[in-house]
Amino acid sequence: MFLLRANYTHPAFREAARDMLPLATGIAAWGLMTGVAMVKSGMSVFEALAMTLLVYAGSAQLAAIPLIVASAPMWVILATAFCVNLRFVVFSLHLRPYLMHMPRWRRLVNGFMTADMSYAMFTRRFPHPPTTPEEQHQQEAFLCGNYFVTWASWMASSVIGIVLGNLIPTSWGLGFAGVLCLVGILCSLANTPLRRLSAVIAGAAAVATYALPLKLNIVAAIAITVAIAFVLDKKLAPPPEPTA
Template structure:
């Protein structure tokens, strides 16, 4: 929504940009590696650019790429992307009370552009939904400033990665760069006991089910890890799960 004057001219828009600026380099690094990985895995530059602009979901992109290249059925690709991005269902449910006053098309745009860090920074800044019209404008402008920085960092660096991946010789071995990037992100996010369990279980199941066709081991691994962690969370005290 950053293209609307009433949004980007509001002081909260710049506040949101400043809040996101410190994490923008990390987002750009991930996007750069994702752009390289898309091209080096066999996608054409046009396909990689289209995925960058229209999918806009790094983890889902990297999960879907091998399935697309393997010729997997569309339902397998959709199921994998859905499992990877289940967290956005939770984000949407929470943000509904903040954005429900907006027209549908604006809610859709806000939903598409809101990423993990945008959601985290926004909800930390605004603990309660808006009560007045001015608060509605302030909150939407702040959220737009957040995801404007995220979108710029991701899209710009990903497109650079597509160019670099297309220009660099295959002998350099950059096709594995996206995987290495995700490993680093995974290690930084595994900061609770349940998250460590989820990472260990999903990894073990993915290896054990490697023989499944069409990379279905990824879908199976995600499903097993999610169900196990839901079961454990209901039986563990909060201080142990953290």
């Protein structure tokens, strides 16, 4: 327990939390969408909460929900979740040299808490396994910081989505969850000023051209946004460095 408490007081924990915070919005949007999808698919609040707390795997949850609703055989549900999460086998193989010094129960906890973004942020920060006890402590503390922000964002937003799923009219159905899914993609990608401005322009253009038939306002919004973003990117690009 001392080592675990030490992780949360290590500077690497705060560093990892700061690095992960900009991504928390996208994670929360995905969690919100998943929570709504679980309830709107017919799962009870208890089942949705249990799945959120015990499974902690957004893509596997979304893949399993329609199979559960369709009363598919258990082996089909498990096989589907296994295939969706095969990427974590690769993550585990890569992280093995980083974690083998830990007791088994801590390795299992790390395996459960590992998510796509926490893995990506950790391996970018530490391209090589630790060689000293201090490096081991630093890397474990960094992982804990990643886990904390990712887990808290996902769990809080999923629970909110489950609550909203009971409040949203049934007529909105899973189509509303699909909209939240797109919002999640938008939030995760809008990580630069130009991208955020592009999102605003696209939204405004889609509303301004809403009267177009066949939902061509979406196509128009894309074309307008791409053209404006292209011009702005050219104007805002730094000048080329002079050659010697």
